[in-house]
Amino acid sequence: MAFPIKRIPRAGQKYRDSHSLKPRGSRLATAFILALAGCGDSGEHEQKGTLEAEGTQDPYLVQYLVGGSDFLSIHGSTFDRDDNFYAGSVMGQSIHKIDTSTGESSVFVGPPEGVADDLEFGPDGTLVWTSILNGKVFGRRPNGEIFLVADNLPGANAIAFHPSGRLFVTQVLWGDALWELDLTGKKGPRKVIENMGHLNGFDFDRDGYLYGPLLFKGKVVRIDVDSGELTTLATGFKIPVAVNLDNEDNLYVADTTLGRLVRIDIKTGDKTLVATVDPGIDNLSLNSRDELFITNMNDNAVYKINTRTGASRNIVRSELSVPGGLDIHTDELGIERVYLADLFTYSTVDGASGHVTDVKRALRDKFEMPMSINLQGDRLAITSWFTNAVEIYDRESHEVLATYHDFNFPVDAVLINEGEVLVAEQGSGSLLLVSGDHGEDREVVLDEMPGLAALRPGSRDDKVYVSDVIEGQLLEVDVDNGKTRVIAEGLDKPEGFDVAADGSIVLAEVGKQRLVRIDPDSGDISEIVKNLAIGLPPVDNTPAAYIQTGVGVSAAGNIYVTSDLNTALYKITPQ
Incomplete structure (x- = not known):
């Protein structure tokens, strides 16, 4: 309960009679209703209706006032080569495999390693993800073995593979840098660029150029990961959080504050509105058929977006995300x-x-x-x-x-x-x-x-x-x-x-x-x-x-x- 602050202003027998002219089914239905209502036999042995049953009870009745979810917030997302969809729950410390037709899910990687803010599959089927809460990067080989890729990266956030198989990761919020990591562990991390404005969910085109949003600068940029050269591609965003390229190298951008999904021509920088949704978009991903899915951390949700009409469809969603105090x-x-x-x-x-x-x-x-x-x-x-x-x-x-x-x-x-x-x-x-x-x-x-x-x-x-x-x-x-x-x-x-x-x-x-x-x-x-x-x-x-x-x-x-x-x-x- 709330406390004032005192120091501050604080389911019979078959028969017929002159009244049994209704079909038998109707008579049974009527009898059932009467039984429920307690209006049956009023003779010497009065019967109680079903709803008058006393039953038993515990001292306390436990109920869900607000129903739950398999997820404790949803953040990063990706598809494997067979178009299976995966999403990461940072606070839930789990990576889930989700059926995008039914919304049913299963835990793919559980606690404590499964703290995934962003995730992606590599060419050999290895899954990698970032743990923003403790600055670590993990991997899961196709045989199920989980291993540490890198640590001591506070704010480890976005992650993606270069077309050649090279692995890149960014630090955001508790750091501001782009790194190349060696998946084999033979080489130490290589810093590509830093202090660019917090590069979040990024992707590579077929030529190996990196495209990503700068959270704090409201723009989308292109980066040469060999030289570190950064070029602005498009502006006019409030807080762009993630991008993804389709099979034709159209770039989709999520602006979380405005709840906008925009498509950019990477040759010209021209922008086209794709959809408008509720604020709180965290990530987006495309399958091999260029079907677009987004995650929303506020709604604890995954939505499928029709990129032609802008319509959205719930895959999973819940009223609460990370309920605490x-x-x-x-x-x-x-x-x-x-x-x-x-x-x-x-x-x-x-x-x-x-x-x-x-x-x-x-x-x-x-x-x-x-x-x-x-x-x-x-x-x-x-x-x-x-x-x-x-x-x-x-x-x-x-x-x-x-x-x-x-x-x-x-x-x-x-x-x-x-x-x-x-x-x-x-x-x-x-x-x-x-x-x-x-x-x-x-x-x-x-x-x-x-x-x-x-x-x-x-x-x-x-x-x-x-x-x-x-x-x-x-x-x-x-x-x-x-x-x-x-x-x-x-x-x-x-x-x-x-x-x-x-x-x-x-x-x-x-x-x-x-x-x-x-x-x-x-x-x-x-x-x-x-x-x-x-x-x-x-x-x-x-x-x-x-x-x-x-x-x-x-x-x-x-x-x-x-x-x-x-x-x-x-x-x-x-x-």
Whole structure:
């Protein structure tokens, strides 16, 4: 539940009679309906209708409020020589083989190696991909053997093969360079060019020239990979993210912010609009028949694009992409609304219908990619370890009131006083009290806690609850002096939690895939539900809790929990 900030304004027998003139089927149907309605025999032994059956029930009813997906975000894509389609899920740490006719999928490479931001098959059938989260490049030989191609490439992003079989990769965001890699491992990486404006998804023409988009310059360029010479081919893009060439060397370009697909004549640079879709395009690929497919990370989707008419068809899509932390607001009419950190979207969810509304979308709106949320009064503290930032929002207007940068993996935050926010900085294992116009003033309240996972306001104004996923503890910390009280220990990977109206703490124990209730005074632990699809292990060099399993409790006692294994949102209702 949301907490006010007290220091701030916070399926018979056959017979006939004079009335049996209807066909037998109709009589049976009528009898069935009457039975359901409870309007059957009214004699001495009255019968109940089927709908009046008492049944049995568990203490809690577990349902999906928002259904899930096989994917935890979709990014890079490619086809093999047999026109099988593959897509990479960075946060899901998996490469999936997807039937583009049915949308059915299977895992081709699973965690932890399958962190694929971009991927491509080589001439001999070897699949290569980039792991942007840890700066590595991996390969999978046709016999299934997985091997490391290169490491120490922060922001390793786009990857493609030259017609001759040479392999090239770019660094983006956490670097800005184009490299040639030796797939055999006999030679070290060769830097082709750097500081060109963040070259993303690229492709080669039949003559061996590289074509690609410069993310931060809004243009498409051609590069001679031997000399490093760069030439501008076309401009007029907002954020171009990927290109691909068809069999006739027509160049297709995806502009993610504008949701535009454009075709470019590589001889003249002339542009033709192909399609307009929702913002958030991540990648595109063409099969041997020049059928075009795009991925959209916001929609967790793959779409097929008709390049003649501009029409699109869903192959796969889900309402959520990377659901993480959440909090609940209940209005004066008892209507519950979930505020959800979905990484590539900041969303709200109707607690009754499950309808999802995207408030902000990545690569359309300017905001930090949200991974945890604390709602306090009319303010929201939203945290992202993906962009190392904390933002304060107005709950009603969704206006960003303040943004603080330059953290080392912030995993959660709680508002303390006006102008002060307590940040759980997992990278340093510290609780930081942050203040100042730009968050420049930072005081260490507590350190040596590398297992920091989630925060909620504590039992008093000057206290906060903290979960430690490594130590298996739930703590209460005094913000004024850093003193801690262990509420519960021996927990198996505790992550997100919330405080119920009665003061008890409802917590996701992801190591046991269950939800528990903890008495904050005695530390007694009782199980609420189990066998939840939660607990995806982290990638190397990411926070220990990885994607926070969000937990929120409404004023009425309804519990909402995010699923990182099913990309879904549970609603758990007391019965």
